[in-house]
Amino acid sequence: MMRRTIWKLxxxxxxxxxxxxxxxxxxxxxxxxRALFERRCTGCHALDGLKAGPPLRGVFGKPVAxxxxxxxxxxxxNARFSWDEATLDRWLTDPDAIVPGNDMSFRLDNSAERADxxxxxxxxxxx
Numbered sequence: 162m163m164r165r166t167i168w169k170l171x172x173x174x175x176x177x178x179x180x181x182x183x184x185x186x187x188x189x190x191x192x193x194x195r196a197l198f199e200r201r202c203t204g205c206h207a208l209d210g211l212k213a214g215p216p217l218r219g220v221f222g223k224p225v226a227x228x229x230x231x232x233x234x235x236x237x238x239n240a241r242f243s244w245d246e247a248t249l250d251r252w253l254t255d256p257d258a259i260v261p262g263n264d265m266s267f268r269l270d271n272s273a274e275r276a277d278x279x280x281x282x283x284x285x286x287x288x
Contacts, residue, residue, distance in 0.1 A: 189280035190280060197278050211230060211231060218287065221282050221283045224242070234263050237260055
């Protein structure tokens with residue numbers, strides 16, 4: 162009897178822990194995304210200035226490779242899509258799967274980190 166009660170408590174506690182973990186992981190956080198962007202992306206990208214990669218402020222909702230100040234690869238210049246949650250998520254997962262022959266070699270395997278970075282980029286808007 163005691164064993165069954167303990168088992169039920171342990172099972173309930175585990176279910177609650179999984180539910181809470183799932184709930185907190187399901188909503189992207191732009192503040193977390195900012196910290197991740199600074200740690201993961203600023204080696205190649207700035208928000209406003211040119212680096213090895215193009216500036217990323219205001220990129221959300223815009224067509225790919227359209228900043229006249231940046232020399233994009235021919236592959237990106239010929240791409241015809243806009244940056245939204247889905248395309249940014251696929252891009253950060255594997256840029257070559259979306260645009261073969263592009264110049265970005267970075268990959269971000271963690272889906273929660275991708276979602277947070279995308280939330281950050283989305284809320285930036287234009288300067």
